[in-house]
Amino acid sequence: MPKMKTHKAAAKRIGVTGSGKIVRVRSWRGHHLEIKSSRRTRRYDGKSVIGKEQARQVRRLLPYL
Secondary structure, three states: OOOOOOOHHHHHHEEEOOOOOEEEEOOOOOOOOOOOOHHHHHHOOOEEEOOHHHHHHHHHHOOOO
């Protein structure tokens, strides 16, 4: 049986915490931050945990995560 390939686009965007939760970076944090209010940019800060519904799909994209 050949090795499974990792989905490279997903690998660049998704990570795993030490406890095994799957995390992603929030959207709207890329550029044009001066235009957005500080209240709005704070809301987009940090990482977001992916729910159980999508976790199964992520495991298919990233088999060696």
